Amino acid sequence: MGVVVGLLLGLGLLLVWSAFVLPPGDPRGQRGGRTSRRRMADQLARAGMPSVTPAMLVASAVAVGVLALLTVYVVSRTVPVAATFGLLAAYGPFALVAGRARRRQRELAEVWPEAVDHLASGVRAGLSLAEAVSGLSERGPESLRPAFARFAREYQLSGRFEECLDRLKEHLADPVGDRVVEGLRVAREVGGGDLGRLLRGLSSHLRDDARTRSELEARQSWAVNGARLAVASPWLVLLLMCFQPEVIARYSSTAGVVVLVTGAGLCLLAYRVMLRIGRLPTERRVLGEGAA
Numbered sequence: 001m002g003v004v005v006g007l008l009l010g011l012g013l014l015l016v017w018s019a020f021v022l023p024p025g026d027p028r029g030q031r032g033g034r035t036s037r038r039r040m041a042d043q044l045a046r047a048g049m050p051s052v053t054p055a056m057l058v059a060s061a062v063a064v065g066v067l068a069l070l071t072v073y074v075v076s077r078t079v080p081v082a083a084t085f086g087l088l089a090a091y092g093p094f095a096l097v098a099g100r101a102r103r104r105q106r107e108l109a110e111v112w113p114e115a116v117d118h119l120a121s122g123v124r125a126g127l128s129l130a131e132a133v134s135g136l137s138e139r140g141p142e143s144l145r146p147a148f149a150r151f152a153r154e155y156q157l158s159g160r161f162e163e164c165l166d167r168l169k170e171h172l173a174d175p176v177g178d179r180v181v182e183g184l185r186v187a188r189e190v191g192g193g194d195l196g197r198l199l200r201g202l203s204s205h206l207r208d209d210a211r212t213r214s215e216l217e218a219r220q221s222w223a224v225n226g227a228r229l230a231v232a233s234p235w236l237v238l239l240l241m242c243f244q245p246e247v248i249a250r251y252s253s254t255a256g257v258v259v260l261v262t263g264a265g266l267c268l269l270a271y272r273v274m275l276r277i278g279r280l281p282t283e284r285r286v287l288g289e290g291a292a
Helices: 002-020 027-046 054-076 079-090 092-124 129-139 142-158 161-172 175-190 194-241 245-252 254-278
Strands: none
Touching: 027 054, 027 092, 054 079, 054 092, 079 092, 079 194, 079 245, 079 254, 092 129, 092 142, 092 175, 092 194, 129 142, 129 175, 142 161, 161 175, 175 194, 194 254, 245 254
């Protein structure tokens, strides 16, 4: 039992080291490490979890994996099966963050047209663009008010509209938000009578885009849910088999390990292929750190 825990702990430490502590003599490795951390931090921001660092996410994944391994081992007394479920559980925090980021992106895409409508109304009422943007902290959609309240505070302190827009875009970490912010930047440069027309055109475009994507996602959801069910089914059966020691013990042999590894590889390959077939084009961030 101690050997199993030691091996898993060593594997977890190796993963953490390889992701965050790269060889100082390998510039390409350093760039790769920074890129990985930047992508992970960007995804945490898109999920609305900016206070969680990449290191904390990796540590939670290792902790969940160890807990799952120990739990399954106590039930099954089979090291390969316990290690398999430990790895599956370790992926859980990453999947949770990715799912939350997708849900938050869909929610924000639905409320951005309303926010732009408020901006257009404010400009029509005689407010400056900066005042209209700050006013979204009180009149805008609930999910966007904290970000615009932060913008309002920063603009009151500095008075630098461009820099505050950049920080707003970084805080939102949303592809649609990037488009709106860049649209506001252009709108400020255009000004005059074209400002209201530009904002109304942006609102109409965002609303049409969100409606089209929502319809496509509704039609595509059955394929994604079917893929998830097909992948999860054999592992649920394997988990139930853990309560039959004489059956699950067969996976301790070399042939059993080969079956587990082959099955995991085929499930992963089939799941990725299914997602790629039914995947919609993903919006990339505009002129932001996460756009690369």
